[in-house]
Amino acid sequence: MAEIAIKQVAKRFGGFTALHQVDLTIADQEFMVLLGASGCGKTTLLRIVAGLETPSQGEVWIGGRRVDHLPPRDRGIAMVFQNYAVFPHLTVFENIAFGLRMKKLPQPEVERRVTRTAELMHIEQLLKRYSGQLSGGQRQRVAVARALAMEPDVILMDEPLSNLDALLRLEMRAELKGVLAASKTTTIYVTHDQVEAMSLADRIAVMHQGRIVQAATPVEVYRNPAARFVGSFIGNPPMNFIPATKTANGSWTVAGLALPGPKSDKRKIEFAIRPEDVDAGDEGLHATVRVIEPLGPHTLVTCDVEGGLFRAILESNAAIAVGDHLRLAPKADRIRWFDPETTNAL
Amino acid sequence: MHGKALPYLLLMPATLFLCVFFLYPFALVAFEAFTRDGGFTLDNFRTMAGNWKFPVAFWNTILLAAIVVPIQLVMALLMATVVSRLETGRGAALYIFAIPLGISDLAAGLIWLAIFDQSGFLNTLLSNLGLVDRPVMFLGYQSKLTIFVAVVLAEIWRATAIMMVILVAGMGLIPREYHEAAEVFGASPWKRFVKITLPLLRPSLQTAIILRVILAFEVFAVVAALGGTNLPVLMGETYNWQFSLQDRNVAAAFALLILAISVGLTLFFLRVLRVPKEARI
């Protein structure tokens, strides 16, 4: 049982604040992904949980125990590093056994665990090799096996797939998901790749400039971004944002289309919708086609609308030419509204 | 594009230079050591070994190296470790620790002469503390032990920096993630040092030890400044035979002996501290 609680954790490096009082609770056996662009503080947060970095303030609890003052080895964690950190002077066997030997486990137990995790990661034929004789993907497997062999309560992963090529990444992603689910550990996984985050996570914590902007299930994060940043960061292409102006009767005008919207005393707010949530038809936003990009299953159409650019994903058989005037009808239940000042969802 | 000759052209000056001023004199010194008046002979070595000063010089040199080098290794590792842990003032500490690197062995000898001389600072300190009534003669011909201690201190002071610099550079080559991974997997600081730092530092340790051991057998000016002729060492004897005794061939025999010891020890450390190719960083 290892629930992780991060309470009011902040980290400052000199005058620079890497984390502003972050709160986050991760349930036992949950797979939590910290997602954000580089420099958003996600790795710092992970390293604070690991004990490799000391928080400037705040508390970290793992399994009901306060750990922020404990060294990493007393926290019941294991970690997979971005560059794998497979020790070059030790064989694969000794790498996987490293943590077990530190715990002074008896040799038969060490052998049992190394063999089991090596089989799990399909590297049992590599046990006698050195890191220098392994490919990137194999090193990755060793790093994961080394973490699993600890049978930890918590596994921390710092961009573990970022150094693999695209195909291998896809393969490892699926494998990691299976192995970690079976291991029943709590996982914190740091990545900047939203596809990776969506495919692996039970919940995603989207981070931006040292804060957690939203922590929710992948679908929730995608469908109901809590802030403008989340909508613009997640999704490819990202969410469309267009200014909406209040009309006399209390509804909102968006690119020539009148829509019922939230009650607000503001005169201007932002209308937002995902590119795939519009249909070309007789009614809707007034748009002029600027660029057409056929993507196979769909066509990505970039249009000029009043107040900016608008991207729509349309049927690939739609007959559209550059310069055409389109009406793009938003699906009513997919429309979201944002406060342009706080950037929060309304 | 470009001729295949270009790299050879670029290497030519350095190669020729090393042939003329490194390989050739090396052959020459071997030749001189084994000849006298034009004929092959082992007489030079017999003269060398037969001189009463030879065993003294030989064992002094060996003893000095055997005492100084291990102490320096530990100190250099300590310096490199504390420097790598410093967050502020790292540059300043590194510069200070590296200072002796730029100081001539003769100057180092003179520096420690200022301390150990009869009217020097150590005597002043001892008499100020009331420990001695009159200045002690530390470096006289009767006090071989204190001369030896002074030389050991001066050597440690002077030549630890070179090892420190090599080790700091070597530590910089070890990715931080290895230490962090070891920390996460339960290794205490001491365990991390023994199980990660030391093994991964092996190539640098090898370089540092080899360089330092060779320098230890070249010890000369420090001894000359502190002990004069009271503490014979191999290099000093070489110098004596060349100048005072005007016998080039015996001097060459000494030189060949020092060369042989150096090369032998180099091979020894290359072998002992070898890192298998597949286990490198």
Add this chain to the structure above:
Amino acid sequence: MIAVAEIPIAVPAVRKAGNWLLVATVILLSVWVLLPIYLLTVNALSSPEEVTAFPKRFFPSFDIGSLSFFINFAGVGRALWNSVLVATLTMILSIGFGAPAGYALSRFDFPGKGTFRFLVLMTRAFPLPLLALPLAVMFIRTGLDDTAIGLALVHTTLALPFAVLITFSLFSGIPVELEEAAWTLGCTRLQAFRKVILPLALPGMAASAVFAFTISWNEVFAAAVLTIENRTLTAFLLQSLGESPLYLKFAGGAALVIPALIFIFAVRKYLFAMWGIANR
């Protein structure tokens, strides 16, 4: 896991004690390095009478008696000049021979490359000053004996391996693409080197030049063996150890040390990079 709240004081206290120990160690080691130099300086900046007096003061009287005696002592001016001359020649020779070799090693793959590297690395296994002994004879035959250039040639054997390895790493650190870009933009190999590589490598090359200078400036044995009339400062001091008064020795020691301090300060940024490569 058991829900026990640990006492949060324990580890920070250990950590603080660790920090305190760290700082104390650094200070102790710094004193160990700096104190002897300070004491030599005290002697150099005291009058000859104070230097030979007992007990001694631990602060200099800033009397330039010792230093002026040293400067005016017969042969010192010449020895200083010789030291500078030999060191400058060493610097030019070692960079002049070493840099092209370093460039060739970093940019080309050719048969014999390994042999050359081995030759360079092998110089490390030898106490090089000893080679001054046979060279003394060769120099007498060729008229190089007792000349600045003769000694500089021997000092170059000491400095050349460093120059080769340092410039090798400098050039390896400059992406070959930069050079290739210059070729596609119409440069010849030489022009590309002059206009692109050289400016980038210059600070590092200057540092290795200073390093060569320092090696020569400090060398004692070969200098003493190879010079008689044209003695360098180290050779002069060594040969007058027996007869010269204490204050002359200490002033001479200070004259050797001060430039060395400046040299090391000038190349401090490169020191570790240099030895980093020396590892391989």
